Amino acid sequence: xxPDTAVPPSxxxxxxxxxxxTPATGEGRTVLGAGDISRALRRIAHEILxxxxxxxxxxxxxxxxxxxxxxxxxxxxxxxxxxxxxPVGSLDITMYxxxxxxxxxxxxxxxxxxxSGVDGKVVVLVDDVLYSGRTVRxxxxxxxxxxxxxxxxxxxxxxxxxxxLPIRADHVGKxxxxxxxxxxxxxxxxxxxxxxxxxxxxxx
Amino acid sequence: MxxxxxxxxxxxxxxxxxxxxxxxxxxxxxxxxxxxxxxxRLAADGLTLLPGFVDxxxxxxxxxxxxxxxxxxxxxxxxAGGFTAVLAMAxxxxxxxxxxxxxxxxxxxxxxxxxxxxxxxxxxxxxxxxELAELALMHRSRAxxxxxxxxxxxxxxxxxxxxxxxxxxxFGGVVSxxxxxxxxxxxxxxxxEGELSGRxxxxxxxxxxxxxxxxxxxxxxxxxxxxVHVAHVSTAEGVEVVRWAKxxxxxxxxxxxxxHLLLTQDRLSGYDPTFKVNPPLxxxxxxxxxxxxxxxxxxxxxxxxxxxxxxxxxxxxFVDAAFGMLGLETAxxxxxxxxxxxxxxxxxxxxxxxxxxxARIAGLSDHGRAIEVGAPANLVLVDTDGGHTVDAAxxxxxxxxxxxxxxxxxxxxxxTILRGRVTASPEESA
Amino acid sequence: MPRHLLSxxxxxxxxxxxxxxxxxxxxxxxxxxxxxIPTLRGRTIIxxxxxxxxxxxxxxxIAGKWMSADTINITGKGSATSKGExxxxxxxxxxxxxxxxxxxRHGASGACHQVAGWVDAHVINAGDGTHEHPTQxxxxxxxxxRRLGSLEGRHVAIVGDLTHSRVLRSNLISLxxxxxxxxxxxxxxxxxxxxxxxxxxxxxxxxxxxxxxLGGEGARPVDALMMLRVQKxxxxxxxxxxxxxxxxxxxxxxxxxxxxxxxxxxIVICHPGPMNRGLEISADAADAAQSLVLDQVSAGVAxxxxxxxxxxxxxxxxxxxxxxxxxxxxxxxxA
Numbered sequence: 001x002x003p004d005t006a007v008p009p010s011x012x013x014x015x016x017x018x019x020x021x022t023p024a025t026g027e028g029r030t031v032l033g034a035g036d037i038s039r040a041l042r043r044i045a046h047e048i049l050x051x052x053x054x055x056x057x058x059x060x061x062x063x064x065x066x067x068x069x070x071x072x073x074x075x076x077x078x079x080x081x082x083x084x085x086x087p088v089g090s091l092d093i094t095m096y097x098x099x100x101x102x103x104x105x106x107x108x109x110x111x112x113x114x115x116s117g118v119d120g121k122v123v124v125l126v127d128d129v130l131y132s133g134r135t136v137r138x139x140x141x142x143x144x145x146x147x148x149x150x151x152x153x154x155x156x157x158x159x160x161x162x163x164x165l166p167i168r169a170d171h172v173g174k175x176x177x178x179x180x181x182x183x184x185x186x187x188x189x190x191x192x193x194x195x196x197x198x199x200x201x202x203x204x
Numbered sequence: 205m206x207x208x209x210x211x212x213x214x215x216x217x218x219x220x221x222x223x224x225x226x227x228x229x230x231x232x233x234x235x236x237x238x239x240x241x242x243x244x245r246l247a248a249d250g251l252t253l254l255p256g257f258v259d260x261x262x263x264x265x266x267x268x269x270x271x272x273x274x275x276x277x278x279x280x281x282x283x284a285g286g287f288t289a290v291l292a293m294a295x296x297x298x299x300x301x302x303x304x305x306x307x308x309x310x311x312x313x314x315x316x317x318x319x320x321x322x323x324x325x326x327x328x329x330x331x332x333x334x335e336l337a338e339l340a341l342m343h344r345s346r347a348x349x350x351x352x353x354x355x356x357x358x359x360x361x362x363x364x365x366x367x368x369x370x371x372x373x374x375f376g377g378v379v380s381x382x383x384x385x386x387x388x389x390x391x392x393x394x395x396x397e398g399e400l401s402g403r404x405x406x407x408x409x410x411x412x413x414x415x416x417x418x419x420x421x422x423x424x425x426x427x428x429x430x431x432v433h434v435a436h437v438s439t440a441e442g443v444e445v446v447r448w449a450k451x452x453x454x455x456x457x458x459x460x461x462x463x464h465l466l467l468t469q470d471r472l473s474g475y476d477p478t479f480k481v482n483p484p485l486x487x488x489x490x491x492x493x494x495x496x497x498x499x500x501x502x503x504x505x506x507x508x509x510x511x512x513x514x515x516x517x518x519x520x521x522f523v524d525a526a527f528g529m530l531g532l533e534t535a536x537x538x539x540x541x542x543x544x545x546x547x548x549x550x551x552x553x554x555x556x557x558x559x560x561x562x563a564r565i566a567g568l569s570d571h572g573r574a575i576e577v578g579a580p581a582n583l584v585l586v587d588t589d590g591g592h593t594v595d596a597a598x599x600x601x602x603x604x605x606x607x608x609x610x611x612x613x614x615x616x617x618x619x620t621i622l623r624g625r626v627t628a629s630p631e632e633s634a
Numbered sequence: 635m636p637r638h639l640l641s642x643x644x645x646x647x648x649x650x651x652x653x654x655x656x657x658x659x660x661x662x663x664x665x666x667x668x669x670x671i672p673t674l675r676g677r678t679i680i681x682x683x684x685x686x687x688x689x690x691x692x693x694x695x696i697a698g699k700w701m702s703a704d705t706i707n708i709t710g711k712g713s714a715t716s717k718g719e720x721x722x723x724x725x726x727x728x729x730x731x732x733x734x735x736x737x738x739r740h741g742a743s744g745a746c747h748q749v750a751g752w753v754d755a756h757v758i759n760a761g762d763g764t765h766e767h768p769t770q771x772x773x774x775x776x777x778x779x780r781r782l783g784s785l786e787g788r789h790v791a792i793v794g795d796l797t798h799s800r801v802l803r804s805n806l807i808s809l810x811x812x813x814x815x816x817x818x819x820x821x822x823x824x825x826x827x828x829x830x831x832x833x834x835x836x837x838x839x840x841x842x843x844x845x846x847x848l849g850g851e852g853a854r855p856v857d858a859l860m861m862l863r864v865q866k867x868x869x870x871x872x873x874x875x876x877x878x879x880x881x882x883x884x885x886x887x888x889x890x891x892x893x894x895x896x897x898x899x900x901i902v903i904c905h906p907g908p909m910n911r912g913l914e915i916s917a918d919a920a921d922a923a924q925s926l927v928l929d930q931v932s933a934g935v936a937x938x939x940x941x942x943x944x945x946x947x948x949x950x951x952x953x954x955x956x957x958x959x960x961x962x963x964x965x966x967x968x969a
Contacts, residue, residue, distance in 0.1 A: 283901070399832045521743075521744065
């Protein structure tokens, strides 16, 4: 199943102005271009390796939908740097959301835990936008049902602030100060035409 | 000494006349009739005057299920529906299978005083289908029972049916048969057998379970020289056999219910037990055949099969819920819309099917008479433009298993008169 | 998604697809060490079974429990009669306690439709009389698709006591909506009423000769064979003369299985259970590599989790306590 036309439930869950509520107009202020995204990922990959002192025990889990290709790209960069592949998979959080009852039901997406499992590993959760922190909270719950990692880290392409839970990212592509009335939209070539991060709406 | 002057009414839809009723009998008919000022007057301009309706097939539930209907409440519903006489079916508790039971029904009807309640006697003891009930004693009683029926159940045993027919011939009785071969349509059968019953997974009630019994009974009536009446014929196949029997000179009459003239089996698709009735609602094609047969006289009469049920007897799963629906108050509206407005019958034809023919079949000499001087004043005024929407909550019946709720009709009963006395009027029901 | 799942006709092709896709995700939970997700925490599901069914009831119960719902089993034994409590009273009494969903098995066709009109909670049909059993059809489709891939353009033959089968009625709808061709095979006495016009309207075919359907000249190759249970009691009802005669005509015997697998080694065999081994299906066929019988049981939990999720988890998934108040006054339903 690859419902790439579905609304990605990966972004933060607050009802207003999350990235998922914006139609793909292509308009808005571009804050990261394809090259910026590529450089940000490369930097994050190096940060991950540095923090982990190498690739040993690393498992990358993307949060669907856009976290999944980001995790794969990070894994590819790490493999290129280290010369060996690292386990990468996906972790769907739909069943763990705290706002299930506030929205129409959405179809869950695949969870694919690498065969090596997560027990005793350093799991890096990967998502596109960090906002309220509720998605990450759900992801931590979901992860716990799959095992007991030695450590869990968080890597995001964009941190737009406005946290509602005591959660912070270990690796950030770009800190992007926004107002809550603005919408951050991440496009990735895997789903969209090309890589970009744009901001639309809000009072300027 | 009582008198009633009806002014401006149109007998059978004809020219307007005045009708003076004195002592329960039509005393004078003419235009510009004069009467002393103390005579009660009923302005009936624009209304149609018909002989009071006679229902060959009513379930009044008393004795036994007075929570669903009593003879008094059923009589009120009948009067509101324009009826001046109803035949009360025998499947009460206890069953009307003795003279005493029949007289009790008769007396309760008289006490209510709204319609003539004529008891129907059971054919067999306790409706068990095995031994004949006391048919002659019921006939010799004050109730003068001459229609016998195990309605709700078929007199299935051919030998028992034969004896019943032979026996009642001696005093001019008639057996009204609930034509349902129980081996082809058992007690669970509740949906016309066909694609719909297949899809809904409901036990099927095939047309042949009706037509085969009608055919057998017709042969038995011929063999015994007796009279048989077919209750609630519901299928084209049943009509075909009735038509054949009549053409063969067999003494066979038949009735159809208002619901089989209008409602179709599609109503069952929501599993609403309000529409559960026996025999079941049939496909549109059968409805068309029934209407044509009523129009051409193959079917003699309309009979309501008014079957009130307490709410909790209907609120079961469809196959477990009780059979039956209300019909007395809406019968005229349904027959008027389906038969008269469609042009299949005129008002005289409606009067025949709802009054004259049923009175003749039941042997009720005071009812179903032409509107003429000297006839008992059992009359009904109807408004053929009385458009209205049925409200189940407004029913005189104690029960609410009313399939007509929310349906709109163009004709309405206005006033009912039993032997010169008004038994139902718009003021009263308002 | 519809509010209730009363019939497969409540689900269009897209909804069926969504439920089957989600079932794939739910299947993953089934293979975890800790089989628990918080999705339906705080929801109460009543399994109201008026008929015995170990398989379906336990499957729904496990599905609910793995999703953290509170599931309570109530057996409403004994058929309703005019003297017993009415079905409406029974379900409204439970509904008034504030439950979120009823999973109902009832011996009477349409019982779930009726209950849906009486209660605030969601109603899921777990088999009503000889009408429908939608979650069985969903798990059948799920199981067949896992082995065969998409059912679009596939040919499914359904054989057995069709007239009394709720599994058939639900499968007819779902298989046609998923694009499969369907052929029904049974002696005429075990076909539902009006099957000819029904088949014409809904676009399936009907046959009485199993061997002709399975491998006759010009016959369309069969990809899946669904054997339905035949109750021996039907013999006394005159539906067929003897078990032997039935088996020779319509049973999946060892010989038939051999001929079938020769023609198409990829064929799959389903049976919703419980099986009458030796009557409609031989032991060899039930245990053959082509048999999906145990897969069906296993898929039952995942599919039911998916159904519970789609009906109960979302915005209007719970019974709204505020909306309940006016209706519990028992007023305004004279008609």
